[in-house]
Amino acid sequence: MNTETFPICQSCGMPMRQDDQFGKNSDGTKNGDYCIYCCPNGPEHMEGTLEEMIAVCAKIETQMGLHPDEETARTRLAQYLPTLARWKKA
Template sequence: MNKMNPKFCQCCGMPMGETNELYGTNADGSKNEEYCKYCFETGKFTFNGTMEEMIEVCAPNMAAANPNMSEEEAKKIMLEWFPTLKRWKTNLFFEKTNL
């Protein structure tokens, strides 16, 4: 994997690492490269809440992994970043232009 372009789970934003160990699984048991094993299992999402609820779950982990970051700072970063992840992505162009 290219270290300059790391893969992140497209649901929780967790770094996926250098191997497929953290990949989720599709319904047929194959690895899913877009979602981690904590968010996607046997072809289904394991978390059925909103993006905001996912941020509440993930922010403490991000803050714990970054000692100089508070949970509030983690939430702020996630509120900007999560809408760009595939699971939460919305088409902002169409929303802003009402097309």
Template sequence: MENKTLCQSCGMPLDSEEVKGTEKNGSKNNEYCKYCYENGAFTDPKMILKEMQNKVKNQMKRLEHHEYEIQKAINILPALKRWKS
């Protein structure tokens, strides 16, 4: 299985420059996607893990992913950099 770089907030694959978040100087961030991180800061800084899990679940359901894939995505979130305690 290939080792993909994932957003360290939502778990989305960072498989192209277009989906990477940005720093204040406009450079791309290699750890977070543009939906979670823009202009050097989290787009929703007060979000808690449970809210992110719900957001990921709802988005994946909208995109018609299988329940197994949704559960797998939700289960990795606590291990990501943003949510590690």
């Protein structure tokens, strides 16, 4: 088992390794479920659809070199993101 695991954002899948990568609740406290990019001011203010999240993440992650191209990134994210808590509930 890999013990070097970090909490991952339950919206975009980003690993959160440092305190400043965690999202914030609307009262300014740390939110342990989401990253600062997805959740800067409380989960109740989070916007966007799964399709938008896939498009945004595909672009960023391809630029980061995580995928060979954006098309591959979209395919992978379309399979992965729906397993995260934000998108799981019907």
